[in-house]
Amino acid sequence: MSTSEYQVTGMSCGHCEVAIRGEVGQIPGVDSIDVSAQTGRLVVTSTEPVDDAAILAAVDEAGYQAVRA
Numbered sequence: 001m002s003t004s005e006y007q008v009t010g011m012s013c014g015h016c017e018v019a020i021r022g023e024v025g026q027i028p029g030v031d032s033i034d035v036s037a038q039t040g041r042l043v044v045t046s047t048e049p050v051d052d053a054a055i056l057a058a059v060d061e062a063g064y065q066a067v068r069a
């Protein structure tokens with residue numbers, strides 16, 4: 001198990017959380033996603049280490065910006 005934390009900017013509500021969940025959830029190996037629009041915190045748990053770039057690209061695809069926390 002591997003856990004990575006990111007700080008996301010631009011989320012404002014539950015729909016934003018769902019959008020990020022939807023994109024990040026498509027990355028192979030991702031096991032669970034904890035995301036909060038209120039804090040901007042995104043925690044990705046994966047069975048194998050996932051490339052930061054893949055996570056950041058997925059967040060970008062959802063329409064938000066993220067940095068590794």
Ligand SMILES: [Cu+2]
Nearest residue numbers: 012013015016
């Ligand atoms: Cu929203």
